[in-house]
Amino acid sequence: MSKSIKFIHTADVHLGKKLSCNSSKNSKVKDIFINATEQAFKNLVELAVAEEIDFILIAGDLYDREARSIKSSRFFLKQCQYLNENEIKIYIISGNHDPAGIENEVFELPENVHYFSSEKVETIKYKKDNKLAARIIGQSYRQKFENRTMYNYYTAPDKSVFNIALLHTALNKDNNRYVPVNKSELLTKNEIHYWALGHLHQYQKLSQDPSINFPGALQSHNISEQGSKGAILVEVDSNLKIKENFVPLSPIIFKEIVVDLERENELDNITKLQQLINEKLEKQFNNIKINNKSRKYKIKAAVIRLNIVGRTPVHQYVADNREELEETLLEDMRIKFSRESPSLWLHSLILRTAKPLKNLEELKKSSQLYQNINQLINDLLTDNELNQELLAEWGQIWQGDENAEDRSNYRFYADSKLQKNILEEVEKIIISELIEGGD
Ligand SMILES: [Mn+2]
Structure with a gap:
């Protein structure tokens, strides 16, 4: 014994x-x-x-x-x-x-x-x-x-x-x-x-x-x-x-949230966008409060990165004023939530919206061009050889070790999630340029 x-x-x-x-x-x-x-x-x-x-x-x-x-x-x-x-x-x-x-x-x-x-x-x-x-x-x-x-x-x-x-x-x-x-x-x-x-x-x-x-x-x-x-x-x-x-035991937790506006058809002005973001953050805030009930050592702040994506009518206000709008939304939300306890802190807010395509479903079915672009983007993500070519094309700024500690602050780490995000953006730009004639 x-x-x-x-x-x-x-x-x-x-x-x-x-x-x-x-x-x-x-x-x-x-x-x-x-x-x-x-x-x-x-x-x-x-x-x-x-x-x-x-x-x-x-x-x-x-x-x-x-x-x-x-x-x-x-x-x-x-x-x-x-x-x-x-x-x-x-x-x-x-x-x-x-x-x-x-x-x-x-x-x-x-x-x-x-x-x-x-x-x-x-x-x-x-x-x-x-x-x-x-x-x-x-x-x-x-x-x-x-x-x-x-x-x-x-x-x-x-x-x-x-x-x-x-x-x-x-x-x-x-x-x-x-x-x-x-x-x-x-x-x-x-x-x-x-x-x-x-x-x-x-x-x-x-x-x-x-x-x-x-x-x-x-x-x-x-x-x-x-x-x-x-x-x-x-x-x-x-x-x-x-x-x-x-x-x-950590007093701060980090979280990334994606808000997809694709199905929010009525969302055609900034106030409605603010309301939606507000709802999402309220939900997060409540989750953290519930989480804190079971924790002896409380969360003092939750740090949120908000990614706003999707094809949406509100994109008309995003297109030319992206940075200004990101800053404004960030500031308003920070004022509202950081006063709470625990604090909900918006670390960053990224707008990656696009304008709606009225005939997107139709395009998906009938347009050979759309299907080819879609197939190529899919291949770039899934075909190992093509994927390596893509990363080589992106150059050294994207390289980095798997290990978080080895990542440089001056480079981006192109993990599969980031690659997917970028390629989805590329797809939107190509489609909008080729099929709809620009933003
Ligand atoms: Mn170490």
């Missing part, structure tokens, strides 16, 4: 990261954004104390930058001191954002904190009432990119206690920048009960026994990381049976 243990697995906290709300006017919303990553970590610490856990695992990227800011370091120090008072330990590996070889903690941390070495694999024996209760194995990143296969040296002498392995990885055998490894290789390590992974920002449960998890980022950073973020609360009983719970 082993001692039962309880711990929290988190990663990609990115302390020091300041989220941007895309506006300088609203100070209440600005504050929520600036403090979001710290607030998420505070929530995690509160959860740790409330649940009386034994330790917190941080699987890399605790800090956002190699040069750790004094303020976020002091913040972390205070959280560690508070956890120390509550007899909770913290085990940390460095990731690509806070590699150990570049800079160390600027403050001396209390004794309850252990940073794993970047030079060798370490095994920490966690004791409870003077009895060995768990082994925690890990190694930190030395530099921004890490191609060493440290997991090869992760071993435990037996399975009599719960063995945990910490690893920061993209879990991709071909990715030499973030520890090349795949799931099946992890599974060959028979002694490990729990793989506490970090790096990918989306929560993923990859295996039940052994348990392999990415907790995801503690707070999402932009619209590409949608929904609630949090950490995994794990309980292990004396028979080493395990119970896991994902606990939402």
